[in-house]
Amino acid sequence: MWFFRSPEIVFGEDSLSYLSTLDLKRVVIVTDRYLKESKVISMVKNSLPASAQIVVVGDVPAEPSFDDMLPSLENVRNFSPDWFIAVGGGSSIDTAKILFALYERPDLSVYDITPIVKLNLRKKSRLIAIPTTSGTGSECSWAAVVSERGEKRKNELASKEILPDIAILDPKMVIDLPEEQTRNTATDAIVHAIESYVSSWRNPYSDALAEKAIELITGNLPSVLIKADNIKAREQVHIGASMAGLSFSNSQIGLAHALGHAFGALFKIPHGKSVGIFLPSVVRFNYPYCSDRYDRLNAIFPEDIREKKLDLTLENFLNKIGQPLKIHQMGIDEKNYSNQVETIVELASESTGITTNPRDANREDIRNIAMSVVNLSK
Ligand SMILES: [Fe+2]
CATH class of the missing domain: 1.20.1090.10 (Dehydroquinate synthase-like - alpha domain)
Structure with a gap:
């Protein structure tokens, strides 16, 4: 027995407008410090329903460690979102997966995110991934890479439950990629x-x-x-x-x-x-x-x-x-x-x-x- 897993995929020009059709009330946008003030984040915000309340977690470093994510996790828990929207490359999307899992399950540790642990997520929120690079595939994967602070080693976390619910592939999000x-x-x-x-x-x-x-x-x-x-x-x-x-x-x-x-x-x-x-x-x-x-x-x-x-x-x-x-x-x-x-x-x-x-x-x-x-x- 084998399974094929995929998010719902929305693709092509103007696919970002799909966001306006969703019932989004309290949204956490997870992105990095370079994109935080950029055109792509404005485009995402402008595509959300007008009534949506938004918090931007915009301090994801390249190759983040779990310690780097802790202040953001606190912000997320205080805000109580019903949706996470990851906007960026692999680091932002992977960070969003982890914040999403640990917001859903405050009793778990990051190391519980393994294929053999039943996480029981999606009681409070769901996850959308909007890649701004064409390559990592993180928007379609159930893996997340977390660095170990001060070490060369990277942890490859995986759970089918951290696979994004929706992936939006809008070419306008990558048009300015250097x-x-x-x-x-x-x-x-x-x-x-x-x-x-x-x-x-x-x-x-x-x-x-x-x-x-x-x-x-x-x-x-x-x-x-x-x-x-x-x-x-x-x-x-x-x-x-x-x-x-x-x-x-x-x-x-x-x-x-x-x-x-x-x-x-x-x-x-x-x-x-x-x-x-x-x-x-x-x-x-x-x-x-x-x-x-x-x-x-x-x-x-x-x-x-x-x-x-x-x-x-x-x-x-x-x-x-x-x-x-x-x-x-x-x-x-x-x-x-x-x-x-x-x-x-x-x-x-x-x-x-x-x-x-x-x-x-x-x-x-x-x-x-x-x-x-x-x-x-x-
Ligand atoms: Fe790769």
């Missing part, structure tokens, strides 16, 4: 689709979503990077990224995420960049175990960048969109990186991403992939 973030978050989405497609938990639903996600993202991302306000292309990438999120949320990720989480945490590298850099080597490593699947995905990439095998196509594509394939292109000293490879190997070996990778990877395999991004052809 080029670098557009590239990084879309790369993350490509990695989600590819890892999901070969995960040992893959299923017909996640397969179909991953295939379409690759088509939409790779077919439209180059146009977005040339002309940022190409709303139609933005819309397709936004939908594709969400499909990739829905795909991996219902199947799981793999070795590129295991390595990328470790590398990203150690060197403070944006998530998309840190998982993207390992993807071609992970595909090469996995290839003998899922060649038919990789070949099928390879055929979906645009003809002008497609090579005979997926690893080479990915190198071509990532190169074309300006994504680094070696660590020196990120300005990281290779000696410093090599000195920390054992920590990356250790953290990656403990990551949940490794358990659903199509090929078992031992420490030596992981080390080889980690070292494959050290430049050998400078």
Whole structure:
């Protein structure tokens, strides 16, 4: 027996106006300090029913720890909302999931948010996610990442009950996303689709979503990077990224995420960049175990960048969109990186991403992939 879980998804231009049709009385908007005073928050507020009372929790830092969330949780409890609206990237949406769960259940701790604990949420409120990046998939997932203050480690919390009730994918919310973030978050989405497609938990639903996600993202991302306000292309990438999120949320990720989480945490590298850099080597490593699947995905990439095998196509594509394939292109000293490879190997070996990778990877395999991004052809 298997399940497919998804929020209600509202998408396309002006989908934000869907908010005006909902019975929203007391709304907490969860966002970050950069977006707090931005156009996107004004657009969300203006789309709410006129009678709605609103509190903005606007101090979510990048990669928040639970301690960072405590003052906001107090504000939320004092306000007693009937809806949470997360507006932002993965950090804001993940924070909203946790605030929502702990507002519903003040008796629980953040570490009770696991797949095996019945949380019994939605007695007081519900959750809407409005992503302002096209990539994390958090609006469609039942996971939330929380950093441990003062530590390099990240906790991956998960419960089907923190899956948002509604995801709104309005391309106007991503039209002003800077080029670098557009590239990084879309790369993350490509990695989600590819890892999901070969995960040992893959299923017909996640397969179909991953295939379409690759088509939409790779077919439209180059146009977005040339002309940022190409709303139609933005819309397709936004939908594709969400499909990739829905795909991996219902199947799981793999070795590129295991390595990328470790590398990203150690060197403070944006998530998309840190998982993207390992993807071609992970595909090469996995290839003998899922060649038919990789070949099928390879055929979906645009003809002008497609090579005979997926690893080479990915190198071509990532190169074309300006994504680094070696660590020196990120300005990281290779000696410093090599000195920390054992920590990356250790953290990656403990990551949940490794358990659903199509090929078992031992420490030596992981080390080889980690070292494959050290430049050998400078
Ligand atoms: Fe990711």
